[in-house]
Amino acid sequence: xxxxxxxxxxxxxxxTVAHGxxxxxxxxxxxxxxxxxxxxSVALQSNGKILVCGNFxxxxxxxxxxxxxxxxxxxxxxxxxxxxxYWVRHMAxxxxxxxxxxxxxxxxxxxxxxxxxxxNTNGTVDTSFDTGTGATGTLGVSITGxxxxxxxxxxxxxxxxxxxxxxxxxxxxxxxxxxxxxxNTNGTLDGTFSMGSGLSTWGRSIQVxxxxxxxxxxxxxxxNNSSHNRMALINPNGSPDNSFLPFFGDRTAxxxxxxxxxxxxxxxxxxxxxxxxxxxxxxxRTSSGSIDTNFVGxxxxxxxxxxxxxxxxxxxxxxxxxxxxxxxxxxxxxxADGTLETTFSANVDNWAWMILPQxxxxxxxxxxxxxxxxQPRSGIARFLSSTNAAPFVRPQMISSHRTNNTFSTVATTVxxxxxxxxxxxxxxxxxxxxxxxxxxxxxxxxFNDTNATVSNRFYRIFVN
Numbered sequence: 001x002x003x004x005x006x007x008x009x010x011x012x013x014x015x016t017v018a019h020g021x022x023x024x025x026x027x028x029x030x031x032x033x034x035x036x037x038x039x040x041s042v043a044l045q046s047n048g049k050i051l052v053c054g055n056f057x058x059x060x061x062x063x064x065x066x067x068x069x070x071x072x073x074x075x076x077x078x079x080x081x082x083x084x085x086y087w088v089r090h091m092a093x094x095x096x097x098x099x100x101x102x103x104x105x106x107x108x109x110x111x112x113x114x115x116x117x118x119x120n121t122n123g124t125v126d127t128s129f130d131t132g133t134g135a136t137g138t139l140g141v142s143i144t145g146x147x148x149x150x151x152x153x154x155x156x157x158x159x160x161x162x163x164x165x166x167x168x169x170x171x172x173x174x175x176x177x178x179x180x181x182x183x184n185t186n187g188t189l190d191g192t193f194s195m196g197s198g199l200s201t202w203g204r205s206i207q208v209x210x211x212x213x214x215x216x217x218x219x220x221x222x223x224n225n226s227s228h229n230r231m232a233l234i235n236p237n238g239s240p241d242n243s244f245l246p247f248f249g250d251r252t253a254x255x256x257x258x259x260x261x262x263x264x265x266x267x268x269x270x271x272x273x274x275x276x277x278x279x280x281x282x283x284x285r286t287s288s289g290s291i292d293t294n295f296v297g298x299x300x301x302x303x304x305x306x307x308x309x310x311x312x313x314x315x316x317x318x319x320x321x322x323x324x325x326x327x328x329x330x331x332x333x334x335x336a337d338g339t340l341e342t343t344f345s346a347n348v349d350n351w352a353w354m355i356l357p358q359x360x361x362x363x364x365x366x367x368x369x370x371x372x373x374x375q376p377r378s379g380i381a382r383f384l385s386s387t388n389a390a391p392f393v394r395p396q397m398i399s400s401h402r403t404n405n406t407f408s409t410v411a412t413t414v415x416x417x418x419x420x421x422x423x424x425x426x427x428x429x430x431x432x433x434x435x436x437x438x439x440x441x442x443x444x445x446x447f448n449d450t451n452a453t454v455s456n457r458f459y460r461i462f463v464n
Contacts (some may be wrong), residue, residue: 032379102151137170166203297338
């Protein structure tokens with residue numbers, strides 16, 4: 001809507017401008033978020049609370065060492081008192097609510113725990129989980145630039161509660177293993193898991209499938225003396241499933257994989273290999289491991305995580321700036337065939353590591369970013385899906401008038417949106433000046449410029 005208001009020598013052109021429809025969930029507010037680092041992984045608890053881990057020293061001003069628990073609105077749950085000595089890379093929640101954590105650390109609380117520990121529901125260390133010397137030794141220089149052992153991911157077998165770990169290590173509590181191990185529920189090594197020589201180098205992700213097979217991805221090209229290039233299916237006893245033999249080539253890492261209901265596998269990561277393989281950063285593989293050419297999706301840089309939402313669409317995040325040739329920064333959603341789903345987008349200012357759909361359809365994102373859609377979100381944000389986002393209502397500026405040196409106007413607002421009265425003094429200006437923002441709540445709000453002293457001024461309301 002556009003109209004003129006004349007008052008003596010004062011001239012104003014009032015208009016409303018919508019800045020698109022941000023899907024950022026404004027009801028989730030983590031405050032200053034992760035300080036001194038980033039959030040790598042998130043996990044949901046059955047009560048709706050959210051676990052966050054990574055490499056940080058505090059969360060929203062609360063001293064939190066590399067792990068914290070948030071309430072469903074993003075505020076810090078101060079009843080959770082975990083203290084893990086260094087970088088926590090991943091978490092898995094047991095059915096009893098206890099939390100398995102893996103990473104680079106050498107202690108949890110005052111107890112020595114090398115790369116793996118279990119926390120009680122209140123965050124204290126579970127001393128009944130005895131891993132001895134834990135994960136030690138390395139298969140190569142790690143992401144820190146040093147030969148540091150670490151656990152990259154953990155998974156829990158639903159059938160018996162046993163714990164799977166993968167990462168960069170060669171021993172567990174003094175027993176030779178390589179990049180992969182299975183633990184009993186008390187933290188001891190499960191000797192019935194016969195993995196032979198194990199992985200030839202790091203494992204990156206691990207998950208238990210519905211048939212109890214184990215899907216592992218990473219940088220390896222061999223598992224237990226069988227050629228398995230970057231992905232392997234492992235039987236419950238530790239033997240390789242040699243009916244699944246994908247090949248991704250050298251200088252490639254498969255960061256993440258998901259088995260689809262069709263029996264195919266969605267896999268994503270990064271590749272600079274000499275064979276020209278996997279350069280799309282995301283592929284679909286058949287049940288035998290061959291490339292499914294009906295999947296057309298691609299990204300221009302690393303995809304750190306790809307998973308499915310409740311509708312079977314593909315959520316992905318990482319370090320990319322374009323998906324399917326369309327601008328997308330760090331987060332996107334694809335249709336099942338890999339075509340870009342255009343209703344979902346966000347402006348994330350840095351890399352993202354993990355994307356996780358909630359049961360209610362909302363979407364959690366973690367990483368090294370500090371702003372999302374212009375709003376401060378340090379390390380974690382939550383989005384509405386396009387199906388549960390409130391419809392945008394364009395504000396109508398009414399009752400606009402100037403009294404002395406004050407310009408006033410009234411506009412309707414919507415909950416979850418921010419409204420800012422802006423002005424310029426000439427249409428030759430390109431930068432609009434902003435007054436104090438107003439949070440929408442579904443009611444009519446009044447917007448004032450108390451310093452309207454120039455003879456000509458042009459106004460708009462900017463909605464974010």
